[in-house]
Amino acid sequence: MTATGTSSAPNATAQAITATGLRKSYGDKVVLDGIDLAVPEGTIFSLLGPNGAGKTTAVKILSTLISADAGGIRVGGHDLAADPQAIRAAIGVTGQFSAVDGLITGEENMLLMADLHHLSKSEGRRSAAELLERFDLVDAAKKPASTYSGGMKRRLDLAMTLVGNPRIIFLDEPTTGLDPRSRHNMWQIIRELVSDGVTVFLTTQYLEEADELADRIAVLNDGRIAAEGSAEELKRLIPGGHVRLRFTDPAAYQSATSALREAARDDEALSLQIPSDGTQRELRSILDWLDTAGIEADELTVHTPDLNDVFFALTGGANVPNQPKKAVR
Template sequence: MADNHIRPAIAVRGLRRSYGDKVVLDGIDLTVAEGTIFSLLGPNGAGKTTMVQILSTLIRADGGEIRVAGHDPAREPDAVRAAIGLTGQFSAVDKLLTGEENLRLMADLHHLGRREGSRRATELLERFDLVEARGKLAGTYSGGMQRRLDLAMTLVGAPRVIFLDEPTSGLDPRSRRGLWQIIRELVAGGVTIFLTTQYLEEADQLADRIALLDQGRVVAEGTPDELKRRIPGGHVSLRFTDPDELDLAARTLTAAGGALAADGRDDESLVLQVPHDGAVHSLRALLARLDDASVEVDSLTVHTPDLDDVFLALTGKSRMTDETAQTGETARTDETTMEAVR
């Protein structure tokens, strides 16, 4: 049973921010539970990075109530900074220092002391599989290694809340999945993750809850599955080996009050598409209806909307894909460039 006395890691009410006449955040309400991964999605220029900047004390909001780790970023910035870590879009790694020297530098900035700083650096090098590269210049690291070091540097101060602003941008699929595993392990240890990403698959894989930001407003929020269920278009594709079976299935489902998906009958490939919500009980009912009519189905495939469909339906913007993110089509028009400030 959930403990109702546990305070949220992040609580935002009525958050507003403008740049001149341009309203970037227009009355945002968000709550992020402790020990979870919360992902903020949205088109380029929607205000995602501005949100991270405000929550991490880099800039001030124009209005609204904000609490991060129980503190107000405007009135108690030092308390917020002591509780958080930030890994920005651009690595804060000093490429002229070794991996170990980067970590020791962060330990010095956190006033850990020589012995504790050395212990913490060694612990993080082991945790992020960087022991063999500890004495090599960070500039010689691969992209995946640099991002792991960047995140390790964020963890030197043992933050309770970590902001990850597009942490895997530009990484190859193997490195990206390796970083996903590290993020999951952090959350299993009680850390809260606030994630912005251009990769819809990333949010789908990692996030406990997702908020979709568009034109400065939250247009949808929920678990990945809840968001997908809001979008029509789910269906079951039934494949047959005989045209007569296809015809019998179509008549049976229509007579039972069902409906076929738009352009849902393909007589050439012997496929019938039936609108479906993806629920197991609905699938059982569909198959039982066909079985009662002695319809022989050769195979079936369940198609459910993904976050791409959610994004397109709720924002009306172009599809966000790995390809567009990696080809540099991520320039922001209304958000200031964020330095990777710790």
């Protein structure tokens, strides 16, 4: 994974969000079928799944917007059944659709949120000013939000979510519809939040986004968690990973093909493809074998399935090997 270094290692016992046996149905339609979730403090957790898989339903339940049919939930150290108001005070939620009021200015949107959080006028103005500056919206603060670009509206939406300084934030598809530059800007904002100790629960339809941001990813399919782990752990569930050895010396290539008969050959490119799960141990084994055989490859590259492969395998009915225990909660 490319970008989880921004978050510090969480305390293994400090969970920002836990859910056990979470169930929700609408009539005969089972949306969540007894799912378990655990999100350590100060991390980014991403919930993936096809449209209609129940991602938004999970967010709405965990953020107290709707009730579950069954299951235990703790958010920010508070039990949902016993103290939902304490949870509401600890969280912020940015939904799929912007909560920005286009008829008023960006600053007025921020002050409205400050009023809803019962901040004093001076505290509300200070919070609004700080957040507008943080999200690079000062120049547009006095303009109607209807004049903002899509990226600006999403930044304002997230800034409004941060009024009251929540330590847990639910982001439900926060970058949908944004251009690549605006999406990358939003990613940087999310990373900065987590570096400050905020916990982010993210749903997204962009697999690249989960790969870039998330410390852990859960794939939701048919109401259940199909798999969970880091991006790298999930990629190793899918067959097709390999190590590619490329040679410039035909003699070295022939020696390697003779010694490694199970490798797939590409005589034109002078390359061999060795099945591999991409682990350090397996890579070291291949390197040790090359040294022992006295064979020197000019190039060694490791190829692993990406999250697209994982997503389609887990949600499309393909056979997926059992998860290793370390990748299962």
